[in-house]
Amino acid sequence: MSRESQRIIGVVPARMGSSRFPGKPLAKIHGVPMIGHVWQRCRQSKLLDAVYIATCDQEIADYADSIGAPSVMTKDTHERCTERTAETVSTLEARGEASPDIVVMIQGDEPMTTPAMIDTALAPMLEDESIQVVNLIAPIETAEEHADPNEIKVVTDLAGNALYFSRQPIPTPSRAGNAKARIGKQVCIIPFRRDFLFEFDALAPTPLEIAESIDMLRVLEHGRKVRMVPTDAISFSVDTEADRQRVEAAMVGDPLMSKYL
Numbered sequence: 641m642s643r644e645s646q647r648i649i650g651v652v653p654a655r656m657g658s659s660r661f662p663g664k665p666l667a668k669i670h671g672v673p674m675i676g677h678v679w680q681r682c683r684q685s686k687l688l689d690a691v692y693i694a695t696c697d698q699e700i701a702d703y704a705d706s707i708g709a710p711s712v713m714t715k716d717t718h719e720r721c722t723e724r725t726a727e728t729v730s731t732l733e734a735r736g737e738a739s740p741d742i743v744v745m746i747q748g749d750e751p752m753t754t755p756a757m758i759d760t761a762l763a764p765m766l767e768d769e770s771i772q773v774v775n776l777i778a779p780i781e782t783a784e785e786h787a788d789p790n791e792i793k794v795v796t797d798l799a800g801n802a803l804y805f806s807r808q809p810i811p812t813p814s815r816a817g818n819a820k821a822r823i824g825k826q827v828c829i830i831p832f833r834r835d836f837l838f839e840f841d842a843l844a845p846t847p848l849e850i851a852e853s854i855d856m857l858r859v860l861e862h863g864r865k866v867r868m869v870p871t872d873a874i875s876f877s878v879d880t881e882a883d884r885q886r887v888e889a890a891m892v893g894d895p896l897m898s899k900y901l
Contacts, residue, residue, distance in 0.1 A: 643687070643766055646741040648831075649732075650682045650691035650758070653724040654700055654748030655716075660790075660879050665700050665748050667878070669888045670897065674878060675700060677751035677891075679709045680900040685755035687762050688744065694728040708901060721745060721828075722855050726841040729834065740834050747828035751887055752875040754896065761829045764867050772836040773859060775802065776827035777868040778875065785825070786813060790879045792826040792854055794868060802866040805854045824868075826856070827875055 654665040654675050661667070665675040672680075675693060682691045693704040696716035704711035712728040725745045733739050742765060746753055757776060764771050777794055780786050786793065789807040797803050804810065805826060832840065846861035848854075859866050878884050891897070 646766075647689050647738055648687055648742045648744065648762065649729075649740045650685070650688045650744045650746055651694050651725045651728050652678050652682065652691065652746050652748050653694045653714075653721040653728075654678075654697075655695060655724075656697045656699060658749075658879075661881060661884075664878060664884070665695075665697075666703060667881075667884055669751055669884060670891060672897075672900070673703055674751045674884070675703065675748050676707055676709075676900075677897075678746060678748050678753055679704070679707070681751075681753050681755065681896050682746055682758060683709075684896065684899060685758040687759050689740075691746075692728060692732070693748075694724050696724075720845075720855050721747065722832075722837070723841060725832075726837055729837065742831050743834055743837050744829065744831045746830075747877065749878045750828055750875060751878060752873075752891065752894075753829060754873055754875075757827065757829055757871055757873050757875070760869055760871055761831050764869060765831055765833070771867050772833050772864065773840075773856075774831045774867045774869055775856060776829050776871045777824040778827050778871050778873065780823065780825050783813065790877070790883075793823065794826050795823050796868045800868050802856065802860060802868050804860070805856050806852055807854070824870070826854075827871060827873075828877070830856075 656663050658664050666673040693711040696714050701711045712731050714724045714727045718724045761774050786809045793810050794805045795803045846858045849857040876887050
């Protein structure tokens, strides 16, 4: 199926109630709320037909409206971003909007997302209709990053499919250098085929998913594949105020900010 015959949308799930950093979607980086950075950067991807902010919080919806970002109000009971994303697609379709073929879930705490990262994540799906879900994988640069439970580590097979995700350092830190080409950290830009997103959402949470608090383990535990695509882009998620400060420093002079609406 060609790109021209497919509808591809982005969904950015966000909520104010983060346990580690309450209110972080509206925390400012260079004067712009974090969720604003994510939406403004996603909309610059030429592969996305539309980008929606999905939230259960009126403050976020009001901010989205102020910058012209389309938003969808969701339930406040969701525990997983994938649940919020699936509800958003259902709501859009109920409104009469065209069903997407591919839904790209972009975490609202990834303010360094670039259009190129989105395009890289989508490339395998546009080339191979059998691929149902993709994650980006970025290099782990330091021992501290390898040990950080906020960074989701992943190891892959020789074909580039995920073998396991963990918040713990995998593989064994003393041996990680021997497997450098096949380890890294998950970057949460995740394209799903529309039907697989709903199939995933209908499955009950699985034991390893619950233990690690990582959505993608549900896919693996049901015997399905997650294609991992390497990216060299530098991107840091924001889970704490210290992370916000780190990202703000890293984004000094970022050229994408000049293209914001």
